[in-house]
Structure formats: structure tokens, C-alpha cells
Amino acid sequence: xxxxxGFTYEYARPxxxxxxxxxxxxGGELEVLLIERGLDPYxxxxxxxxxxxxxxxxxxxxxxxxxxxxxxxxxxxxxQLGAFGAPGRDPREHVVSVAYWALVRPGDYRLAAATDAVxxxxxxxxxxxxxxxxxxxxxxxxxxxxxxxVRHQPVGFNLLPEKFTLTELQTLYEAILxxxxxxxNFRKRVLALDLLTxxxxxxxxxxxxxxxxxxxxxxxxxRLERRGFHFEL
Amino acid sequence: xxxxxGFTYEYARPxxxxxxxxxxxxGGELEVLLIERGLDPYxxxxxxxxxxxxxxxxxxxxxxxxxxxxxxxxxxxxxQLGAFGAPGRDPREHVVSVAYWALVRPGDYRLAAATDAVxxxxxxxxxxxxxxxxxxxxxxxxxxxxxxxVRHQPVGFNLLPEKFTLTELQTLYEAILxxxxxxxNFRKRVLALDLLTxxxxxxxxxxxxxxxxxxxxxxxxxRLERRGFHFEL
DNA sequence: TGACTTAGTGTCGCTCACACACGAAAAGGG
DNA sequence: CCCTTTTCGTGTGTGAGCGACACTAAGTCA
Numbered sequence: 050x051x052x053x054x055g056f057t058y059e060y061a062r063p064x065x066x067x068x069x070x071x072x073x074x075x076g077g078e079l080e081v082l083l084i085e086r087g088l089d090p091y092x093x094x095x096x097x098x099x100x101x102x103x104x105x106x107x108x109x110x111x112x113x114x115x116x117x118x119x120x121x122x123x124x125x126x127x128x129q130l131g132a133f134g135a136p137g138r139d140p141r142e143h144v145v146s147v148a149y150w151a152l153v154r155p156g157d158y159r160l161a162a163a164t165d166a167v168x169x170x171x172x173x174x175x176x177x178x179x180x181x182x183x184x185x186x187x188x189x190x191x192x193x194x195x196x197x198x199v200r201h202q203p204v205g206f207n208l209l210p211e212k213f214t215l216t217e218l219q220t221l222y223e224a225i226l227x228x229x230x231x232x233x234n235f236r237k238r239v240l241a242l243d244l245l246t247x248x249x250x251x252x253x254x255x256x257x258x259x260x261x262x263x264x265x266x267x268x269x270x271x272r273l274e275r276r277g278f279h280f281e282l
Numbered sequence: 283x284x285x286x287x288g289f290t291y292e293y294a295r296p297x298x299x300x301x302x303x304x305x306x307x308x309g310g311e312l313e314v315l316l317i318e319r320g321l322d323p324y325x326x327x328x329x330x331x332x333x334x335x336x337x338x339x340x341x342x343x344x345x346x347x348x349x350x351x352x353x354x355x356x357x358x359x360x361x362q363l364g365a366f367g368a369p370g371r372d373p374r375e376h377v378v379s380v381a382y383w384a385l386v387r388p389g390d391y392r393l394a395a396a397t398d399a400v401x402x403x404x405x406x407x408x409x410x411x412x413x414x415x416x417x418x419x420x421x422x423x424x425x426x427x428x429x430x431x432v433r434h435q436p437v438g439f440n441l442l443p444e445k446f447t448l449t450e451l452q453t454l455y456e457a458i459l460x461x462x463x464x465x466x467n468f469r470k471r472v473l474a475l476d477l478l479t480x481x482x483x484x485x486x487x488x489x490x491x492x493x494x495x496x497x498x499x500x501x502x503x504x505r506l507e508r509r510g511f512h513f514e515l
Numbered sequence: 516t517g518a519c520t521t522a523g524t525g526t527c528g529c530t531c532a533c534a535c536a537c538g539a540a541a542a543g544g545g
Numbered sequence: 546c547c548c549t550t551t552t553c554g555t556g557t558g559t560g561a562g563c564g565a566c567a568c569t570a571a572g573t574c575a
Binding site for chain 3: 214215216232233236237255256257258259260261
């Protein structure tokens with residue numbers, strides 16, 4: 050293999066990587082962050098940002114590091130999705146990957162490809178290209194997880210700018226769930242949760258009535274979360 | 283390290299293991315299968331069955347293999363729980379473990395410790411000893427997952443013998459959820475799901491009215507599962 | 516000032532979740 | 546044989562919440 054020192058173990062070991070499924074929301078559609086690979090295998094293919102785990106490094110930290118290195122994104126909150134370890138998923142050798150997922154506000158970052166990525170871009174989940182390795186399957190699992198999660202925890206707010214209108218929020222939910230929602234019922238329920246604070250501002254754009262702006266209130270959420278809680282859309 | 287050949291890699295790699303949280307139901311309590319370790323580290327401590335993943339082996343298969351080797355159990359269905367990879371979780375070196383969980387009918391197996399386990403035994407989840415590594419935390423995550431799952435999918439039947447009474451089923455649910463349930467509502471809902479078949483037998487035991495026996499019907503379940511579905515306890 | 520566009524609001528019917536108590540059947544003992 | 550004990554098995558009423566549904570409000574632009 051390599052002529053240099055190397056690391057020797059008594060038994061063979063699979064390699065260990067992390068991959069990140071980063072969701073964003075733009076143009077009324079749910080998007081995933083992909084990088085274009087600059088190295089073999091799968092040069093030129095789109096793939097999830099990720100890379101090898103270093104010895105002594107926590108898995109979550111490795112995911113955060115790779116995300117920052119390859120795409121210039123600092124996701125505050127990464128949650129583990131699971132381990133993917135089918136023997137043939139990497140053509141080189143047996144590579145086990147621990148996948149993470151995160152939600153970010155696309156506007157907060159300027160994507161910057163680096164390391165072994167030649168490009169980093171948002172792709173609508175509905176129109177993904179063929180992905181390298183088993184990354185297509187990983188994205189599928191992540192989308193499922195997001196859909197399940199969004200119904201029971203107020204995660205959606207992490208995808209919107211700090212100030213948003215209820216219509217924007219509803220559009221987001223519809224994009225994630227892939228189904229239309231009733232406007233009045235949606236507003237009723239969201240406001241009943243008492244997680245939003247109405248701002249003294251409105252969004253005026255276009256030839257129509259301006260919309261009230263809201264802000265997600267983490268304090269209220271923390272308080273509710275403490276005494277059990279239920280969301281249900 | 284070892285004087286023999288060994289396997290050399292350009293970069294250092296964490297070791298990769300699998301661990302299994304196997305749930306059973308006995309004596310009115312939810313139980314977990316533990317083995318007593320016969321090797322360093324943590325000799326003599328109780329731990330989850332598990333071991334190193336071989337190169338070229340699927341993660342789920344590795345979990346099944348270790349479970350069968352160390353405890354003599356063939357769990358039909360193993361589901362992944364997640365990867366645990368904090369750097370200090372194994373005192374020897376950086377070891378990342380992918381945890382799986384399963385439900386079995388304790389009566390179906392005669393526990394047989396082997397390989398590096400000197401004993402295999404069921405332990406009530408309420409009275410677990412101190413566990414090796416971070417296995418205590420892993421069990422905690424598994425219990426949470428089981429609780430969440432049991433409310434939305436009819437997993438409970440995998441823990442009971444083929445024929446069971448509704449009271450037994452209710453006792454199981456109460457043990458898993460850790461709370462009492464109303465008898466009439468429980469029976470109403472369970473029967474309304476139309477997943478059980480009443481058998482032409484009764485269980486006569488003790489000085490009281492005999493109880494109707496039921497069987498879980500996988501066909502009915504498959505049919506329901508196909509057209510969406512909801513359980514909610 | 517009229518046309519257009521999106522924002523914002525309330526009611527009603529129905530279903531479903533939950534609380535709740537007693538007769539039925541069998542066994543065992545006096 | 547009868548009385549006691551124990552668990553099995555069953556129905557109703559009420560209140561809360563979900564879902565369906567249509568019109569007015571406010572602003573812009575021509």
C-alpha cells in the first residue's frame with residue numbers, strides 16, 4: 050500500500066466516514082446541500098459532504114468538521130441518522146459511514162467548496178441528480194426522518210430566516226410534507242402553540258395587503274418542552 | 283503490537299463493533315439480555331452482547347452473528363439504533379459501536395453463553411447493574427426508542443408467546459410504557475385495530491373465569507400497513 | 516377609483532379520547 | 546353445595562379537538 054509508516058492492526062478494519070445531509074429551504078422547495086467530488090472514486094459526481102473520521106474524534110464533531118471544510122457551513126445542530134455499512138457501498142473497500150442531518154438557513158452562509166470538493170450547491174429534493182455511493186438512499190432516509198420529525202417537533206423554524214410570515218411557514222411545511230394544508234387551520238394551530246412572537250413589523254411586498262412578521266421564541270419552546278409536550282403538525 | 287502480519291493502513295482507523303439490546307418480557311417486567319464479560323477490559327462486568335465487525339460483513343449481519351455466538355439467540359428482526367463513538371467510551375482505544383435492538387420471546391430460546399461471554403442472563407430494565415463501557419446509555423436510548431415505537435407500531439406481539447390473552451398484552455404495554463392503562467379502553471382500541479384473531483381456546487388457570495386467547499395476525503397487519511395506517515397505542 | 520393580489524379571520528358538525536362500574540365464570544374451601 | 550375469591554369481559558356519556566369551508570381587509574398599480 051503506502052511506502053510510509055502506516056498504522057498496523059491485528060485484524061482488518063473497515064474504514065469509517067461521516068456524511069451530512071443538510072437541508073435548506075429556498076424558492077419554495079426543500080433543498081439538500083451537495084458537493085461535486087473532485088477525487089476518485091466518483092469524480093465529478095454529486096455526493097453528500099463528508100469524509101473520514103479521525104482517531105480520537107467524536108462522530109458528531111467529525112461531521113461538523115467535514116461540513117465546514119467541504120462546504121463552508123457551520124451547522125449548529127447535527128443529529129445522527131444512522132450507520133450505513135453495506136459491504137459494497139464503496140467500490141474501494143469496506144467503508145462504514147455514519148450519517149448526520151441538519152437544518153440550516155441557506156441565507157446564513159455563502160457556500161464555499163474546498164478540500165476534495167470542487168463545487169457545493171443546493172439541490173431541490175425533487176430533482177436530485179444520481180448521487181455517488183449510496184448517498185441517494187441516505188438522503189431518502191433523511192427526508193423520511195425530517196417528515197416524521199416535523200410533525201412532532203417545531204424544527205421548521207431552523208429553515209426560515211429569523212423573521213417570517215405565517216404564509217412562509219405554511220409554504221415550508223407544505224414543501225416538507227409534500228401536501229397542501231388548510232390555511233385557517235394551520236394558522237390556528239401554530240398560534241395556539243404559543244411559540245411565536247408577533248413583531249411590530251410587517252412585510253410589504255407586491256401589490257397586496259402586507260403580512261405580519263413573526264419570530265420563533267426559543268424560551269417559550271424550552272418552557273413547553275420541559276413539561277412534556279405535543280405538537281402534531 | 284502483534285508480532286504477526288497484521289493489516290496496515292495509511293491513516294489510523296477507529297475500531298468498529300456492534301452491540302445488541304435485546305428485549306424480552308418475563309415476570310411482568312421488561313427485560314434486557316446481558317452477558318457477563320470473560321475478557322478484558324471490564325472482566326466480570328455485565329455488558330451488551332456484541333463484538334467486532336469483520337471486513338466485508340454487513341452491520342446487521344455482524345450484530346446477528348455476535349448475538350448468536352455470545353448468547354445463542356437468533357433474533358429474527360434487528361433494527362439499528364445508531365452509532366456510539368465518543369472517543370473515551372472504550373479504555374483501550376477509539377472504538378465506534380453501532381447498536382442494534384431486537385424483541386424476542388424469552389421462551390423461544392435457551393440462553394447459552396459462549397465465546398468471550400461467561401454467562402448470559404435476562405435483567406429487568408428497572409434493576410440493571412452497572413454496565414461496561416457506555417452500555418448503560420445505549421440501553422437507555424433503546425428503551426426510549428422502544429417506548430416511542432410501541433405507540434405507533436404493533437411491535438408488542440413479538441414479545442409475547444404466539445397465543446396470549448388481552449390482559450397479558452395489556453400488562454406488557456404497561457410494563458413498556460411504565461404507566462397503567464384503562465382496561466376497557468385498551469381492549470376496545472386493540473380490537474378495533476383488527477389485528478388479532480380470537481382462538482377457539484381459553485386459558486384456564488387459577489380460580490377465576492378463563493380468558494379468551496388471541497393470536498396476532500400478520501396478514502391483517504400487512505394489509506393495513508399498505509394503505510397508510512395509524513396506531514396510537 | 517376600480518381591479519387585482521395576498522393576508523387574515525370564525526363556526527359548526529362530527530369523531531374520537533377518556534373516565535367510569537358491575538355482572539359473569541370458574542375454582543376452592545368449609 | 547354454597548359461599549367466597551379472583552380475574553374476565555363489557556357500554557355509555559361527555560367534552561375536546563380536528564377538519565371542512567368563504568368572505569372581508571389592506572395594499573399596489575394602472
